[in-house]
Amino acid sequence: MPTAILSPIALVALASVSLATTGRRWWQLLGMMRRSRLPERRLDDLPGRLRAFFVYVLAQGRLLRWPYAGILHALIFWGFVVLLTAIVQGIVEALWQGFHFNQLPGSGALAFLQDTFFFLVICGIAMALFNRLVINPARFRGSHRGDAILILVWIGGLLTCMELNYATRIAEGAPEAVGQWRPVAAALSSIFRPLGTSSEALIVLHGIFFWVHLTLVFGFLVYLGYSKHLHIVTAVFNVFFKNQRPKGALRTVDLEAVMNAEDEADQHFGAGAIEHFSWKDMLDLYTCTECGRCQTHCPAYNTGKVLSPKTLITDLRDHAYENLAGGFAATTHAAHPVGEDGEPVMWVTGDRHPGTLQELPGHFQPSWIAPDDVSTAVQANDGERPLLGGTILEDTLWACTTCGACMDQCPVLIDHVPKILDMRRHLVLDESRLPRQAETALRNIESVANPYGLSHQSRADWAQDLGVQFAADKPDAEYLYWVGCAASFDERARTISTALVKILQAAGVDFAILGTEEKCSGDPARRIGNEYLFQERAKENVEVLRRHNVRKIIASCPHCFNTFANEYRDFGGEYEVIHHTQMIDTLLKSGRITLDDTKAQRETITYHDSCYIGRWNDIFAPPRDILERIPGLRVVEMARSKSEGMCCGAGGGRMWMEEGQPRVNHRRVQQALDTDATKVATACPFCLAMFDEGISAKQLGERIAVDDVAVYVARALKES
Ligand code: SF4
Ligand code: SF4
CATH class of the missing domain: 3.40.50.1860 (Rossmann fold)
Incomplete structure (x- = not known):
């Protein structure tokens, strides 16, 4: 390749600027993690951590639960991994003039792999753009749409330039281009054939594609640190450092340590400021892809409550950027100040409200805010905003049922619930700010142990x-x-x-x-x-x-x-x-109890998964197996069941708090009605209470009834 085109000096200069800028940003991000005051050890169980890396990163375990989005992401991810070799190859060949990878054994197979994956990544990008621009699912509401589209175009552009770079080399007839191993590049080379082999124009074009490709690569490195696509790097670490304790266990606060802390900054319970979270929490914030899967499954969000687990994470992230990184925030979602009357207000700008700020009620109702408006939400107040009551509304925290659906869906294993609970801990223990009914429940637990x-x-x-x-x-x-x-x-x-x-x-x-x-x-x-x-x-x-x-x-x-x-x-x-x-x-399977066929209950029944034995503890089969064995029952599933089951609305202490309309339990009752079931089986006293309330509030007692699994079994027991 002509030295003038592949100038190592120019390449080193470009790389140096890019790496220095990138390094500065990553140093800043690491610095924010170092400022976290909550210690957290995440180096136990190394085999488990490696397993998680293979399952959730390499095999794209969670992403592939959503077929269309999963496949397009997998194509882009796997393709990007393979094509990193092509990027490195281009850089090495430019720096080491005269050396070509085709001199190495196996280079033909690698070239074929790169060429194939170029095609697959382009397919993935086309699918992703279609998803963003045409399908535009509701889960993207509130995400940085422009950033997502820009990065797709950017990746597509840098890879296309790389491929055209190969295509021009093939058109030039360069043997190191190994055209026989690059069918896609060979096909593209036909575009340049009219220019004639070894023509000056081809060499210039080759140079242009090469340098545009490299500029986009090094520019991409810099841009990553400032965009939601940070997750391309941080997701690997976030998965590796995932929580390896039982899913359902919250972290235990060392109360003694807090009460005896000498440093005033450590004399707090839970998280009342962004630095009260752990370094892993901060890594979680960097890693959010804004995919909205958590939001899609959140019962609070889906019933119009102020809580969206996605914007909770992005709000925390933006708050961290504003307060710990010298004021930089990519974009701000965190616009939930409290108005004079104590009601939260949200300010948005955007296509619907050109040039003006518009005040909207703070009760976040996704249906009446256009996606673009939300993604361009701006701060309504100047100066430093408090984390609680400022960036994060207290109602947001109290709306959570701790059902865990968000965490179960998150493809990069972000832990929402511990953060919500840490903020609740601060409100309750440091500030005594909590809903009145919850306060009563706590007082009762304290005084009469229930x-x-x-x-x-x-x-x-x-x-x-x-x-x-x-x-x-x-x-x-x-x-x-x-x-x-x-x-x-x-x-x-x-x-x-x-x-x-x-x-x-x-x-x-x-x-x-x-x-x-x-x-x-x-x-x-x-x-x-x-x-x-x-x-x-x-x-x-x-x-x-x-x-x-x-x-x-x-x-x-x-x-x-x-x-x-x-x-x-x-x-x-x-x-x-x-x-x-x-x-x-x-007991049923071992024959220690038997059921009486003469007591057959001729009903169609659906089982409602309790979050705390289902999602948090993976007990899905036993209640279903029991129901299948009860004479006369026909078991049907609700559209949302097992790990995707919807909460009844009582968890997280919500059983003891008021809830506005529409209520979570009413939505769940509706989902049961959407089957042809006449009976619902629960396995939790709180789910039972919530179904009871929902059925009676909707006056559906004639149509459907609920009982615990044990009650159905006891009714069918064969008397000895
Ligand atoms: S735990 Fe449940 S209610 Fe709370 S944010 Fe996650 S999905 Fe929403
Ligand atoms: S928290 Fe997880 S599931 Fe929710 S938007 Fe971010 S990456 Fe997606």
């Missing part, structure tokens, strides 16, 4: 006359049945405990309950944000269980299940925890 505020002494009243023994009288019982507050106090939820006891007794299971020694597991306190109260309850319960030498726990409440299985270990409590649907499933 959120209902009912007398603790009546906790075991439900079990009277059922022949249930207490652990104090039966110290050697194999299982402890942890009843939970709902199934102890709530009349309707008591149908679960009563049915389960009937089943366990029919199977001859050796079990006992704690009676008044049982106290709230602390889950609602923790999810509302009162970590202090949660830890008090956890330590007390662990001590009671230790005293009774409990090893195996049956839980009919998924929230208690999750707390015992995943969170009590931080307080020295490690148990074999079995959800009641798992227990019943085992």
Whole structure:
């Protein structure tokens, strides 16, 4: 290749400017991570981390759940990986004049691979542009659309220039162009044939394509650091450093450390400022691709609440850029200041409102804000905005049901829920700002050990006359049945405990309950944000269980299940925890209980997944297997089920808070109605309560009814 065209000096100069600018930006981003005050260790379980890298990065595990978007992304990702070799090849050949890769063995196969993937990436880019410009799914609402289109055109441009560079070399007849191995470039070379081989024009064109290609490559490096496409690099690390603790376990606050902290900056609970998050949280923020998958599955967002998990993450990211990176923000979504009347307001500009700022009610209703308007949202106030009540509205945090759908969908494994909970912790413990009803529930847990505020002494009243023994009288019982507050106090939820006891007794299971020694597991306190109260309850319960030498726990409440299985270990409590649907499933499959065909329930039934045994603990099959075995029942699935099941709206302490219309549980009831089911089965007392409320509010009692899985089984039990 002519030296004048591939000048190593010019290349080194271009690369130096690009790498210096890129390095400066990445240093700034690393600096922001170093300013995080919450320590986090993420180097355990290296095999698991490598596995995650293969599954979620190389195999594009989560992305391929969405076929069209997954395939186009995989084509671009895999193609980009392969074509990196071509980019490096071009740079090496330019720097090392006279050396050509075709001198190496296997270079023909590599050339063929590069050529094939060029074609595939272009197909992927065309599909992506079609997705952005024509399909434009709702999940992109609020994302940086212009940035997404620019980057697609940029990648397409740099790769096309690279391919045309090969094509001109083939047209020149250069042997190192290995035209026989590059069918696409060879086909493109026919465009240049009329110029004649070795013509001056071809050489000039070759130079133009080469330098435009390299300029776009090095420009791309710089641009990455300032765009949402940062994820191209950070996603690899974000996946590698993913949470390896059980999914359902929240991080435990070291209360002692906070209370005894010498540095004033560490004397806080949770996150009230952006630097209160951990370095991994910051990495999460850098990594958001703004794909909107989390938003699509968020029950709060889908019922018009102020919360969108996507904009929560991008708002936090922009807040970090504004406050930790010297004021730079790529674009600002974070426009949720509070108006004079205390109502949040949002200011937007855009095509719909040219040249003006327009004040809109802060209750974020996606349908009445055009995508472009949202993506160009601007700050309405000057000066530094507080994180809570400024960038992030408190209502946003309280709207979350902690259902985990966002985290389950996120292709780059961003953890939304721990961030929301950390901010709630700050509101509750540092500022005592929380919804009034939630405050009442916390006070009840504190005073009478249950959120209902009912007398603790009546906790075991439900079990009277059922022949249930207490652990104090039966110290050697194999299982402890942890009843939970709902199934102890709530009349309707008591149908679960009563049915389960009937089943366990029919199977001859050796079990006992704690009676008044049982106290709230602390889950609602923790999810509302009162970590202090949660830890008090956890330590007390662990001590009671230790005293009774409990090893195996049956839980009919998924929230208690999750707390015992995943969170009590931080307080020295490690148990074999079995959800009641798992227990019943085992009893049925082992033949320890049998069902009576003469009690066939001729109904069509649909099962509603509880988030806390489903998504958080991957228990999907047992309740379904049970229902399949009940004589007469025909089981159908709702459109959203299993890991994509929609929350009932009660999790995250939402059971104890008011909710505006439309309510999450009403939407879920509608989804059940959309099947031809006449019955719904639940496996959680709170889901049961939410379905009850939804059915009665919509006056659907004639059309559909709900009960716990255990109740359906107890009805069909063969009497011995
Ligand atoms: S946990 Fe559920 S409710 Fe909360 S942000 Fe995620 S999807 Fe929305
Ligand atoms: S948080 Fe995850 S799922 Fe949500 S927009 Fe960002 S990358 Fe997509």
